[in-house]
Amino acid sequence: MSNEKLSDNERLKQESKLLRGTITEDLQNLITGGFESDNFQLIRFHGMYQQDDRDIRAERVKQKLEPLHTVMLRVRLPGGIITPKQWLGIDEFASTNTQYESIRVTNRQAVQLHGVLKHDIKPVHKLLNQLGLDSRATAGDVNRNVLCSSNPIESTLHQTAYEWAKKISEHLLPKTNAYAEVWLDGEKVSIEKEEETILGNNYLPRKFKTTVVIPPQxxxxxxxNDLSFVAIGEGDQLLGFNVLVGGGLAMTHGDKTTYPRMASEFGFIPTEHTLAVAEAVVSTQRDWGNRSNRRNAKTKYTLDRVGVEAFKQEVEQRAGVKFSPVHPYEFTARGDRIGWTAGVDGRHHLTLFIPSGRVIDTPEKPRKRGMAKIAQIHQGDFRLSPNQNVIIAGVPSEQKEEIDQIAREYGLIDDTVSLQRKSAMACVSFPTCPLAMAEAERALPEISAQIDRMMAQHQMTEHPFVFRITGCPNGCGRAMLAEVGLVGRALNRYDFYIGGNVMGTRIPRLHQSNMPIDKILALLDGYIGQWSKEGEPNEDFGDFAIRVGIVKPVYNSSVDFYDLTSEA
Incomplete structure (x- = not known):
């Protein structure tokens, strides 16, 4: 890599004064609603993306106006846990100081505020600080928000795993004081006294994602994800973690050097080595990752370039740890247990299905007001699931009926929602994502309704499949781990993938490229009909599609993902 020209993002990070840039000066310029030059990229390290409403972009051009610049701000919530008080604070800001008056629960267990105008950015950061929250490292070339299984039933083991998710998040955060100086008017620190001991002063080659997961979910x-810690327990006791490295789903249309990749198993570690191993994996990727070509800068490409064993040995050397053989584990499902469940501690947990994670009021279903009303009386916490749903956790028996009544009154519980719809997910896409090529979140309700009709016609309503749709190939909606995935190419046109599995341990294969949505749905209708007639008892759709030869399984994505000989 040393002889290759570095990407411009490397220059930007090098010259950023440890992420300060000239953001403070830029905030004073209210002639434009956007950020200039490098600051456009640097604010990402502080948890924000500059966006504009693409629905009205052309009209504003006609009026000789600049795009309606706002930022999307992402709140850091390791493990997705937020208190009712924190939720209410965010809810109030979203209602009064954003263009869309919504809260979006992401599939990385964060919340996003869309449509924050420039003059409201510092106030929202100060609000978050007052609530004990921040948006640090939820974007940019750093370790992002650390996920943890929601698992509300296994309370004791979940609590231990969640504490590790928090520790990992804090350990891998940027050490620079830039966030406090820029957004909270904190005391300035001399840059000469600062050093990014883990991330490096040029930070990582690309974004880095970490999770803690509790099988069988x-x-x-x-x-x-780049790094996953699979919890191995014995009863309520957490013994340690299996460590998986090098997963990732993003790719680029037309560039076969990019592809989704399954994570590689490195081995088992006792819990006391968790932070050392996390740091070693991050620092190895920091030093070995591709800083010339950002399309090939993720950890998955580093592993394929240098070899899994070489990367693993370097991690062992840096951490001073030897991996033991992987402990047996099994995943059986990914979906949330929608509705009420009882915890081992005698308390109850209500998982609310939130379509595409969008908490917003409509005349028919004022979900946002309903969430606020629950937050005003709930004494436990809220858990945001990686499936974009919300868990009202730790409800005592005497309060269960009251919370259930509120949830039903405000449309947060809807018994008419199909199992298939609950198994679907979409990224934000239009109108705010600048990378969007096709609709996703806004298209999902109608597409799901059509799939519901197919499932009913073929008498398969009790056998949902994992369906995901993304507006571009960057992977935010995780379509490359769906049984059926659509990846946007252009308006109403998608790449059509089939063949993942329910457990999320197989990548689907491209079946048709750049196909209109109506033709995709017609094909899918035929396959669902075939599945209903020829499927074996309890056979999931993705497994059926491979068994009967609709597609071949993807064995090694770096080798055979682009084998377009779709039929087996």
Missing amino acids: NDVDVHA
């Missing part, structure tokens, strides 16, 4: 999608 693979709700975090371990194979979508």
Whole structure:
């Protein structure tokens, strides 16, 4: 890599004064609603993306106006746990100071505020600080928000795993004081006195994602992440973790050097080595990752370039740890247990299905007001699931009926939602994502309704499949771990993937490229009909599609993912 020209992002990070840039000066310029030059990228390290409403972009151009610049701000919530008080604070800001008046629960267990105007950015950071929250490292070339299985039933083991998720998040955060100086008017620190001991002063070559997962639920999608810690327990006791490295789903249309990749198993470690191993994996990727070509900068490409064994040995040397053989574990599902469940501690947990994670009020279903009303009386916590749902956790028996009544009154419980719809997910896409090529979140309700009709016609309503749709190939909606995945190419046109599995341990294969949505749904209708007639008892759709030869399984994505001989 040393002889190759570095990407411009490397220059930007090198010259950023440890992520300060000239953001403070830029905030004073209210002639434009956007950020200039390098600051456009640097604010990502502080948890924000500059966006504009693409629905009205052309009209503003006609009016000789700049795009309606706002930022999307992502709140860091390791393990997805947020208190009712924190939720209410975010809810109030979203209602009064954002363009869309919504809270979006992400599939990385964070919350996003869309449509924050420039003059409201510092106030929202100060609000988060007052609530004990921040948006540090939820974007940019750093370790992002650390996920942890929601698992509300296994309370004791979940609590231990969650504490490790928090520790990992804190350990891998940037050490720079830039966030406090820029957004909280904190006391300035001399840059000469600062050093990014883990991330490096040029930070990572690319974004880095970490999870803690409790089998048998693979709700975090371990194979979508650079680093995953699979909890191995004995009763309520956490013995340690199996460590998986090098998963990732993003790719680029037309570039076959990019591809999704399953994570590689490195081995087992006792819990006391967790932070050392996390640091060693991150620092190895920091030093060995590709800083010339950002499309090949993720950990998955580093492993394929240098070899899994070489990367593993380097991690062992840096951490001073030897991996033991992987302990047996099994994933059986990924979906959330929608509705009420009883915890081992005698308390109850209500998982609310939130379509695409969008908490917003509509005349029919004022979900946002309902969440606020529950937050005003709930004494436990809220847990955001990696499937974009919300768990009202730790409800005492005497309060269960009251919370259930509120949830039903405000449309947070809807018994008419199909199992298939609950198994679907979409990224944000239009109108705010600048990378969007096709609709996703806004298209999902109608597409799901059509799939529901197919499932009913073929008498398969009790056998949902994992369906995901993304507006571009960057992987945010995790379509590359779905049984059926759609990846946007252009308006109403998608790449059509089939053949993942329910557990999230197999990548689907491209079946048709750049196909209109109506033709995809017609094909899918035929396959569902075939599945209903020829499927074996309890055979999931992705497994059926491979067994009967609709597609071949993907064995090694770096080798055969682009084998377009779709039929087996």
